[in-house]
Amino acid sequence: MAVLPTDAAPRAAAALPELQELLRLIDQGGSMLQARELASVATSAGALPVIGVTLGNPDPSVPALGFIGGVHGLERIGAQVVLAYLGSLVRRLRWDLSLHQQLESLRLVFLPVVNPGGVQAGTRANPRGVDLMRNAPQDADRGVPFLIGGHRLTRQLPFFRGPGGAPMEAESEALCRFVREELLGRPVAVSIDFHSGFGLRDRIWFPYARTRRPMRHLAEIHALCEVLDQCLSPHPYVMEPQSRHYLTHGDLWDHLYDEALSLDRGIFLPMTLEMGSWLWVKKNPRQLLSRHGMFNPLIEHRQQRVLRRHMAWMDFMTRATQSAFRWLPGPDTRIDHGEQALIRWYRRTVR
Template sequence: MAVVIAETASAAVAALPELHELLRLIEQGGALLHCRELARVRVPEGDLPVLAVTLGNPDPSVPAMAVIGGVHGLERIGAQVALAYLSSLVRRLRWDVGLHQQLESLRLVFMPLVNPGGILKGSRANPAGVDLMRNGPQDADRPVPWLVGGHRLGPMLPWYRGPAGAPLQPESDALCRLMREELLGRPFSLSIDCHSGFGLHDRIWFPYARSRRPMPHLAEVHALCEVLDQGLSPHPYVMEPQSRHYLAHGDLWDHLYDEALTLDRGIFLPMTLEMGSWRWVKKNPRQLLSRHGMFNPLIEHRQQRVLRRHMAWMDFMTRATQSASRWLPGPDTRWDHGEQALIRWYRRNRG
């Protein structure tokens, strides 16, 4: 751990407070956290590490949850939410016997800064100009919005997918490797990818982004939505498939979800927290004068409020992951959950 921190002590870290905070949390967690470097990204200020932090039981038979942030460098609040939740756990590890007991039957995985070069540059894309959430190999099954849905015209335009047939970007590859090593193949696993910049409401998106076809585990997602509505009510979240709003090529979570299906060794539910940043702009229209203002709460007290706002949901999702065997639908209820989900999200009638 000390080697990682020493090698990372550079001008790049000094210019990236989120990375400095992550290294501080790793140091505070000590032997209870495990950190590994998955990739390095070259920027003018020096190399930046792409780090993953794990805690809890590594046994592949226990459920696991991953918290991801910083995929889009312009959306710093996503990285900050992931770091805030990790920070709360590190503080609780000092005294919370219940948390230690919970971690005996749970694996937690954090990757708060998937795209440190993009965060440093204030860019949605990585330093190579590639949008990591358009970098997967799969294409949408019908036309996507021009540019926004992903393109191969070149890195000077946003939402660039990268060259056709090229390997995944180092950051994308690091994320996929981490999910394969830590989540895919377990009896149950769930990921939360923290983003911002869409609408006035906080939304929880699930696959698919590439298709309006319902995902095979729609019944399980509906059961999770039901326990969320029952266990954390009232809550501010709108849970829905991403395809209700737009389709996109190359979504990494679609890619990983489809890969998990081929393994056929458990249930993997990738979720995206899409924080409604338009609400922050509505309260402070001057944010439009900054390119960061469309995606982040620029006023300090609003930023702290956003960080606090999602901690209860993160904790709920952690407990839901640990207790998945108690709410996942069985053979006698799965069909009904699936039918209710089709009515709720795909406007299909029973029949």
């Protein structure tokens, strides 16, 4: 039961293949999906909608998993991976009893194109020149790298946080509201935000981006990492805190994680997948000549391979989220997981 305003579809369809695909899937999903316009973003070519989709049991007592993409407009492959997974679910809904059973005790939420104006223009930032993943109000600890960690100098430079004291951008606000409404406060919720960056490995990052101090749910992350290794090996992923690479100001997931902590209700585990785009460049060095090629596989068969590559993990994550209380550490194992995590990710020697 879609609740999109009547003019959203033609506006979006005229603009972007990713939004066209999303609207097609919403249509195909029929009464199994709910869709809503979370924001409308002004671009030079007219307004574009930010659309959220939900399926499964809306009861706030069941676990929930969110798939987010297209925060950085240049990294279109992130939006495409999220859409590919949503598409596979929509097609399976026609026949797959096990999926219907799964959705009786799981909520799935999708926000595939957070920054439609950036995707349309092929820019990392939104149409107002703001890097949404630097746009939350919090500052990082000392040691933030110049520019890349976020700055307030000018919107002409990448990684601009937005003016000091200004409200968050419409797209950031839409994402936060959607996460707040659909994920926070549940007994357990997980989110995965799909990006593509430099490097050869696919990295799963967890908070924090603003500090090298560990997050409160490090033991839970370690337990998840353990079941991932046990059940999906060999897999291509490296799990680690983002702060292991660099600190940033204004990370939206830090902001939402801290908000979840302040609610003091349930467990929220936000993760970011950074797909290693050097893999694609290495296999096709001509990509270096294209700005899009730095962040997206340009050859059709390689793009298909990337879309397929993450399906097994996304499916694993739906099962892991639904059954979280079977692997989340209890009072007897939590300290042990926490200590192993400190040794693994924070180079601490425990006792």
